Amino acid sequence: MIPSLSAASGRSPRRAVLYPSWFLAPAFAVLAVFFFLPTVFNFIYAFTDWSAFHDDIRPVGLANVKAVMSNGSLLSSLRITIVYAVLVAIMQTGFGLGLALLLERDTRINRFARVVFFIPVLMSALAVGYTFQALLKPDGPLNGLLGALTGQHVTIPWLGSTTWTVVTVAFVNSWKWMGLAMVIFLAGLKTIPADVLEAARIDGAGRWRTFRSIRFPLIAPAVTFNVATALLGSFNGFDTILATTGGGPAQQTEVLNIYIFRVYGNGLFAQATTMSLALLLLVALLAFPVIGYLRKRERVL
Amino acid sequence: MRISARGWSRLVHPAVVIILTAVVIGIPLWLALVTSAKSQGEANLPDLSLPRVWHLWDNYSQAFTQGRMLWALFGSLLVMVPSVAGVLIFGSLASWVLARRAGRVMAVLYSAAISGIILPPAVVTIVLLLRQLHLASTPIGMVLVYMGMYMSLVIFFVTGFVRTIPVEVEEAARMDGARPLGIFIKVVLPLLRPVIATATILICLYIWNDVFYAFFVLGGGTYSTLPLNLYSVASSNLYQNNWNLVFAYVVLMSLPLVVVFVVAQRRIISGITGGAVK
Numbered sequence: 284m285i286p287s288l289s290a291a292s293g294r295s296p297r298r299a300v301l302y303p304s305w306f307l308a309p310a311f312a313v314l315a316v317f318f319f320l321p322t323v324f325n326f327i328y329a330f331t332d333w334s335a336f337h338d339d340i341r342p343v344g345l346a347n348v349k350a351v352m353s354n355g356s357l358l359s360s361l362r363i364t365i366v367y368a369v370l371v372a373i374m375q376t377g378f379g380l381g382l383a384l385l386l387e388r389d390t391r392i393n394r395f396a397r398v399v400f401f402i403p404v405l406m407s408a409l410a411v412g413y414t415f416q417a418l419l420k421p422d423g424p425l426n427g428l429l430g431a432l433t434g435q436h437v438t439i440p441w442l443g444s445t446t447w448t449v450v451t452v453a454f455v456n457s458w459k460w461m462g463l464a465m466v467i468f469l470a471g472l473k474t475i476p477a478d479v480l481e482a483a484r485i486d487g488a489g490r491w492r493t494f495r496s497i498r499f500p501l502i503a504p505a506v507t508f509n510v511a512t513a514l515l516g517s518f519n520g521f522d523t524i525l526a527t528t529g530g531g532p533a534q535q536t537e538v539l540n541i542y543i544f545r546v547y548g549n550g551l552f553a554q555a556t557t558m559s560l561a562l563l564l565l566v567a568l569l570a571f572p573v574i575g576y577l578r579k580r581e582r583v584l
Numbered sequence: 585m586r587i588s589a590r591g592w593s594r595l596v597h598p599a600v601v602i603i604l605t606a607v608v609i610g611i612p613l614w615l616a617l618v619t620s621a622k623s624q625g626e627a628n629l630p631d632l633s634l635p636r637v638w639h640l641w642d643n644y645s646q647a648f649t650q651g652r653m654l655w656a657l658f659g660s661l662l663v664m665v666p667s668v669a670g671v672l673i674f675g676s677l678a679s680w681v682l683a684r685r686a687g688r689v690m691a692v693l694y695s696a697a698i699s700g701i702i703l704p705p706a707v708v709t710i711v712l713l714l715r716q717l718h719l720a721s722t723p724i725g726m727v728l729v730y731m732g733m734y735m736s737l738v739i740f741f742v743t744g745f746v747r748t749i750p751v752e753v754e755e756a757a758r759m760d761g762a763r764p765l766g767i768f769i770k771v772v773l774p775l776l777r778p779v780i781a782t783a784t785i786l787i788c789l790y791i792w793n794d795v796f797y798a799f800f801v802l803g804g805g806t807y808s809t810l811p812l813n814l815y816s817v818a819s820s821n822l823y824q825n826n827w828n829l830v831f832a833y834v835v836l837m838s839l840p841l842v843v844v845f846v847v848a849q850r851r852i853i854s855g856i857t858g859g860a861v862k
Contacts, residue, residue, distance in 0.1 A: 302681040303764055307693065310678035310735055313670075317710070317732030318700050324709035333712070385601065392598045396605045398849050403609065405841045407793040407811050410834040413818055414616045417630040417827055424615055424632045458608070463856070470857035519704050521796040522811075526818070540796060547708060547800070556708045563704060570702045 322563065329557040335550030347557040356534075356542060357561060363449060364518060364538040364565065370453035371460075371517040376509045378457055379464020384494075386465070387472055397469070401462035408459055412526020415455045416442065419527075442528050445535045452536050456523040460516070464509045471505030472498065507577040514573060518566050539565070620644070620831035627828035639828065647817065647832035656813040659802075662723050663809065664791045667730035671787065672780055674731070675738030680772055682739065683746035694743065700736030705729070707800050714801065721805025729801055730794075734787050745779040746772070781855040792841070810837050 329347060333340045351357040382400055386393040403411055418425050419441035430437040441451045475498060483493045499506075521540040524530065530537035530545065537545075539562045547555040611632065619627050620643055622635040647653070682694050710729055711720060719725030749772070757771045795811040802808065814837060818830045845852055 298685050301758070301764060302684045304681070306677045306681045306764070306768075309674040310739065311693070311697070313674060313728065313731045314697060314700065314735050317713075317728045318705065318735070319696075321706040321709040321713050322703065324712060325706040328709055328712065385597075385604070388593075390598070392601050396601050397853075398846060399605050399609050401845065401849070401853070402613070402842055405789065405845050406834075406838045407795070407814065409793075409795055409811055409814050409818070410616075410838055411612075413822075413830055413834060414612050417619065417831075418612055418615055420630070422629060424611070424630065427631060428611075458612075466853055466857055515702060519796075522793070525795075525815075543708065544796070544799065552708060552712075556706075559704075559706055559708045563706065566702060566704055574702075 325556060325560050325563060328553060329560045331553050333553040333556065335552065343553075347553050351554060351557055351561075356537075357558070359534070360537055360539045360542045360558065361561065361565060363536060364520070364562070365569075367449055367453050367520055367524075367536070367538055368514050368517040370450060371456050371520070372510050372513040374454060374457035375460050375464050375513045376506065378461035379509055380468050380506075382461060382465040383468035383472060387469065397462075397465070400465060403459045404462040406459070408456070408522035409526045411459045412455065412523045415458075416527050419451065443532055445533050448528060448532060449536050452524050452527050453517075455527055456517060456520065457513075459523065460513070464513070467505050467509055468502060471502035475501045503580065507574070507580075510577060511570075511574050515566070515570060518562065518570070616831045616834055619827050620835045622828050624826055624828055627831075628825045630827050630831075643828045643832040644836060647829050647836060650829065651813045651817045651833050652808070653810070653813070653833075653836060656808050656810045659723070659807045659812075660792060660809040662807070663726045663730065663798075663802075664788060667727045667734070667791055668784060668787050670727065671731045671734050671738050672783060675735050675783075676742050676773065676776055676780065677768065679739050679742035680746055680768055683743045684751070694739070698736050698740045700733065701740055705733050705797065707797060710797075711800050721802055721807070723802075723807050726798065726801045726807075729797060730791055733797070734790070737787065738783050741779050741783050742776060745776060749775055778855070781851075782857075785852055785855050 328340070330342055330344060331340045332343045332346070348357075386397050386400075417423060420426075421438045421440050421443065425441070426437040426439055429439070442448050479497060479501075480493065483497050488496065519540060520538050521544065524536050524538060524541055525544070528536045530541040539558055543555045543558045543562075546558065615630060615632055618632065618634055619630045621638050621640040622643075623637055623639045626635060626637070678697070682690055682697070714720040714722075714725040714729070717725070719728070753775070754767050754771055757767045762770065793811055794809075795815060798809050798812050799815075802812065814833050817833050821827075821829050
């Protein structure tokens, strides 16, 4: 190799000529103005009386925080958001992995099934939500089918229970996204070298043992990717919940974004900002350790 | 009696796959399809039966006009196409520099740039900012907001990908006297195709189906998108139980994407995984 080229270290002025700094400018300008500036505003306007009812905006200290604390909505929305996100992460990853293992072999039926399971990923979450709202009515088709199977009159309030509806809604969201998790797991499974599996078979490892000791550890990066995207995506969950329950019954599926949407609609902009700040802090506090933990497991396994 | 391995793979496994697919995906999609073809009375309580009287054309044309579908389609394209093009061009340009130059400043810039993958956009104060910039309720405001939201994803994907491309491929062009922008456009950009495909598919999916951010930015303005209009069609019809119209809109809105996918599924799936899982 020519010395003058290989000697070009990262810091040398030559690099700055070859890769001009102004190439960074458009991307960082957009990021600075439309991502970071609103985030900074979030820390300011959460402590003002900004609303639809008057034009001036004045600082009010912690009044908004006190308001959302005292009516219980902050803690309840935080709790529901975390429960919902964890449920989605578990179900979506579990369903995706199950589907990937079931549809792993390249047969014609499997290829067809993969395409069908991917269709919900393409649909709008609102459309999926309305479909399940109809399907899960107390006198709707699912209870009708269950009734026909059991021979009894079934009226399970899938979306009407103050305790279990969050699980149903998390299931609907996982149903929508499990095709994407499946595709990512399939790609991960494909990277496992055939000779490793062959060696395990010769050593007498059964299906389960092979999966537990070889295949699962080798698809750890895909698990990390799926769990992390499911968690982050559902901390921001909105559409599926809006279209199935709208946050009900009795606000028991009201995650932070549904609350923000409702309160903003009522003109209480500063309170919505306070909740938006709560979401930001929740994600920052939880997401980084979770992703760090998953990455560490990847190395251990 | 134990099922032999051969019997499992030849008979039981395909049967399990077909039944699972039919129940888990088939039933919900079937419900949407049949309900979209029923009369209002029949759709009042949605079920899985075929329509007694077919109202396919009535429902679809009513959903089409009531949901102002052409205008919403135009709005959806108007915000999606420039957002995706802009975020990919600006994002790849920055990623190339971030990947090739080392040093503390670049490391800090890179961390800042990808923090948006994790941090949620400050949706309420975005509205405030857009009002101050006189961009509230405009497609330009929406495009800039989407670009700010997805820039992190693009920079994360593309920077990782550029690092796997050997510098030597750029050097031949450099010897010929090409300038940085020329090298980027003629040499680097064509090599980025797999990762750009991944990012394009994912971001198109997110923006096409987004309703949350569109509510805040476009809500109440002249412009609309397909999901926003689905919400207004559903909100105005559901309390009257006009499920037929809601599902007619759902089918009309989902069909184009599903058709595109079924035609190009192999390329789309390998496109999604090509740049995401390494």
